[in-house]
Amino acid sequence: MAAAGAVPVAVLRRIVKELKSDSEPLGLSKAAEALGGPSKAWWSIETGLDGADYSSFAVEIEGPETYDSVLLDGAPRPSPYRKCWFKFQLDVSPTYPHDAPTVKLLTPTYHTHVASDGLKMCATYIPETWASVDAEKRSLYQLLVILRSFLAAPSGEHAVNSEASRQFQEDIDAFDAMARRKAGADDEDADGEDDDDDDDDDA
Numbered sequence: 001m002a003a004a005g006a007v008p009v010a011v012l013r014r015i016v017k018e019l020k021s022d023s024e025p026l027g028l029s030k031a032a033e034a035l036g037g038p039s040k041a042w043w044s045i046e047t048g049l050d051g052a053d054y055s056s057f058a059v060e061i062e063g064p065e066t067y068d069s070v071l072l073d074g075a076p077r078p079s080p081y082r083k084c085w086f087k088f089q090l091d092v093s094p095t096y097p098h099d100a101p102t103v104k105l106l107t108p109t110y111h112t113h114v115a116s117d118g119l120k121m122c123a124t125y126i127p128e129t130w131a132s133v134d135a136e137k138r139s140l141y142q143l144l145v146i147l148r149s150f151l152a153a154p155s156g157e158h159a160v161n162s163e164a165s166r167q168f169q170e171d172i173d174a175f176d177a178m179a180r181r182k183a184g185a186d187d188e189d190a191d192g193e194d195d196d197d198d199d200d201d202d203a
Helices: 009-020 028-034 125-131 140-152 162-170 172-183
Strands: 043-046 056-062 066-072 075-078 085-091 102-105
Touching: 009 028, 009 140, 028 140, 056 140, 066 140, 085 140, 125 140, 162 172
Parallel strands: none
Antiparallel strands: 043 056, 056 085, 066 075, 085 102
């Protein structure tokens, strides 16, 4: 008899299908292929954290290139998280895909919607955003998109880090610098508006 809270076999089969197949809803292999192959994907997945049953696994996501809604000289402002990788643990819900996997941030991150400890994410962001997705489109790939969008959209609204929120609204340059330091970014990748070293970025 399955333990309380155990992920049903049908859900695990769906997870494996999404990870490995090219079927719809959009499988991760198909999504990577659309980007030019796995080496071009902005994510990587380590499966089998909970034995080999795919109920818990780690995901690394490359930070977005730009903010979602912040402009610089009329163009999207470069994100402080670009070229940085962020690790999350996903624990699959027994009611997936109706409910999103539980998400834990494992990379310390300076963000308005991450608590001052750098790890505790806003508790409502993932469930509310997941609920807004059409049921037939809910998938692991869609969850990765949501997590990347989370990184791209700090704001003062419903913030859980008051200092980061204040800085984001009052001095975004200082916010960006702190976010990059927290993420361990190289100085040469910092905002390029008065940086003459853009051509010297390491590969």
